[in-house]
Amino acid sequence: MKDRHTNQDWIRISPWVIVGAFIVLVPIFAFMTMKNVKTQQDNMIMLMREKGDALIRSFEAGARTGAMGLNWSGIQIQRLIMETAEQPDILYILITDRNGKILAHNQPMLIGRMHEENLxxxxxxxxxxxxxxxxSDGKPVFEVYRRFIPSQGRGLFRHRRMTPEDMLLSHMFPENYQQPAITIFVGLDMDPIVKTMRESTKQSILNAVILLLIGFSGIISIIVAYNYRVARANLSRIKAFSDSIVENIPVGLLFISESGRIVTMNNACEKMLRISCLESVSRYAADILPPQLVALSQEALRSSEILIREIDVPVQGKNMLFETSASVLHDDDGHFLGYIILLRDITEIRHLKREMQRKERLASLGSLAAGVAHEIRNPLSSIKGFATYFKERYKDVPEDKDTAEIMIREVERLNRVIGQLLEFARPMNVQQRTIDVNGILRHSLGMIRKQAAxxxxxxxxxxxADEPVYAYIDQDRIGQVLLNVYLNAVEAMANGGVLKIWIERDEVNDTIAINVSDTGCGIPGADIGRVFDPYFTTKQSGTGLGLAIVxxxxxxxxxxxxxxxxxxxxTTVSLILPAKEEE
Incomplete structure (x- = not known):
């Protein structure tokens, strides 16, 4: 029971496997994503701190150089702050005293205010x-700050009123005088960083999702591969068990599961239906098998007995006759397992039966036709002789001469009809060989070209085509067929028209189709199914044997x-002929 399901269900995966894969993979990739985002944030903060530190150091160096060489005052420091703060990513630069009072700011109107009371x-x-x-406007700011040390000795902010202690210390101990504690703040715009972090976070999450899906697909692929290997192993055991019995029987065997999928077929069945077992196993029978066999399996399901039928099945363009036996299979508990169909090709047997019946019928007709022809041709010869005699004797009498000529023509027509009858009655023998069809077509067209013109x-x-197109045919017989078809087309175009000839190749079935079309009066729909019947004709002077012989x-x-x-x-007539000799 398990072996039967292995080959068709190997790709099925338990939902618990999917849940387990998510439980294992989601926390791992979530942790990796959060760690990656945190690392990127730390790197961004470090870069902004380094940028702010570099700005403060360069500002200190500029202030120190100006103070030493140009004897700068607080006005020059204020100007340097304003010029430096003009950079697009700097929101503000300010200097405060040790109490947080702003001593210098890129926005002068804020000088004298408190910067941050809680610092x-x-x-x-x-x-x-x-x-x-x-x-206060909701804009995020990354603020970098530290003690501002532009110089030693005299203070830079001369506009600030010095305390008595500062003055005393600067006169008594000028070399030991220390500048009052001041702090420089640099406010950097975080909008570009925030946007970059958002995009980076989105990308990290997207990468995590992609990696999660890849990891999940990898796990599923491993499971599917494992299931596939198990299924192959089980299939090998089944094949080893059944090969000695199934593969050597001379009839085709086909087993279809209860779900309508093909489970197995033997070599004989493959050859009969021209279907590969490897390509068909596990696929639905309705997608692979001819509809006649599918209908037979459904009929077997409704019947309690073994069905034996003879059915016609088209196989690669050929109509095959199979003797089939179909039954349903149940296990010991009565559970329905599927269908078993046995096939035996009796196409050749039917062909031989029909051929024998046809030959017997034609032999009888031939014997009758030979006797009738002999009995008729002798009097016809006498009639024709007398008519020729009277034609010469009464050639001076126009009325008698015309009567004699009519008798001669009718006798000749009867002789042709008898000849066609004998040809149709005799068994057809063809001497086939591989011949270029284009040569036959051009030769036969030359015979009717003057009449057509x-x-x-x-x-x-x-x-x-200019290149040869080969077919396995009897040259003389096919020439006769083409001439009959051409003449019918020419007679159908009494008022002129176009007679077109072309060739189509069928590489799959190894056949060629010689197509002959005309623009004549056409064939009524009620008559098209009878055109091949002997003696059926719609023409005034036709014998009805032309297309029958074709x-x-x-x-x-x-x-x-x-x-x-x-x-x-x-009308278009298509002659489908073998392109090469059957193997």
């Missing part, structure tokens, strides 16, 4: 420090004759 200015030293704040008919053979010759080649016609528009 411990006394704890600020020469080490760079940073923090993230939000301005006299009726205003144009022959279109432009689609015939059909007989083409069938003797193992081919087919197809006719498509539309009244008042024309």
């Amino acid at each position: 411990d200015y006394a704890a600020i030293d020469e080490r760079i420090q940073s923090r993230q704040i939000t301005r 006299s009726q205003g008919i144009t022959i279109d053979a432009q689609d015939l 059909h007989k010759i083409v069938e003797a080649h193992g081919g087919q004759v197809k006719i498509a016609s539309t009244e008042e528009k024309g």
Whole structure:
């Protein structure tokens, strides 16, 4: 029971496997994504701190150089702050005293105000420090600050009123005088960083999702591969068990599961149906098998007995006759397992039966026709002789001469009819060999070209290829067939028209189709199914044996004759012939 399901269900995966894969993979990739985002944030903060530190150092160097060489005052410092703050990513630069009072600012109107009351200015030293704040307008700011040390000795902010202690210390101990503690703040715009972090976070999440899907697909692929290997192993055991029995029987065996999928078929079945077992196993029978076999399996399901039928099945363009036996299979518990169909090709048997019946019928008809022809031809010869005699004797009497000529023509017509009858009655023998069809077509067209031109008919053979097109045929018989088809087409175009000839190749079935079309009166729909019947004709002087002989010759080649016609528009006759000898 398990072996039966292995081959068709190996790709199925338990939902618990999928849940387990998610439980394992999601936390791993979530942790990796969060760690990656945190690392990127830390790197961004470090870069902004380094940028702020570099700005403070360059500002200190500029202030120190100006103070030493140009004797700068607080006005020059203010100007330097304003010029430096003009950079697009700098929101502000300010300097405060140890109480947080702004001494210099890139926006002069803020000088004298308190910068931040909750900040411990006394704890600020020469080490760079940073923090993230939000301005009153909601704009995020990355602020970098530390002790501002542009010079030693005299203070730079001369506009600030010095305390008595500062003055005393600067006169008594000028070399030991220390500048009052001041702090420089640089506010950097965080909008570009925030946007970059958002995009980076989105990309990290997207990468994590992609990696999660890849990891999940990898796990599923491993499971599928494992299931596939198990299925192959089980299939090998089943095949080893059944090969000795199934593969050696001379009839085709086909097993279809209860779900309608093909489980197995033997070599004989593959050859009969021209279907590969490896390509068919596990696929639905309705997608692979001919509909006649699918209908037979459904009929077997409704029947309690073994069904034995003879069914016609088209296989690669050929109609095959199979003797089939179909039954349903149940296990010991009565559970339905599927269908078993046995096939035996009796196409050749049917062909031989039909051939024997046809030959017997034709032999009888031939014997009758030979006797009738002998009995009729002798009097006809006498009648023709007397008519010729009277034609010469009464040549001076126009009325008698015309009567004699009519008798001669009718006798000749009867002789032709008898000849066609004998030809149709005799068994058809064809001497097939591989021949270039183009040569036969051009030769046969040459025989009717003058007659076609006299009726205003144009022959279109432009689609015939220059290179040879080979077919396995009897040259003389196919020439006779083409001439019959041409003459019928010419007679159908009494008022002129176009006679077109072209060839189509069928590489799959190894056949060629010689197509002959006309623009004549066409064949009525009620008559098209009878055109191959002996003695059926719609023409005043026709014998009704032309197309019957055409059909007989083409069938003797193992081919087919197809006719498509539309009244008042024309007819197309397709002669389907083997391209090479059957193996």
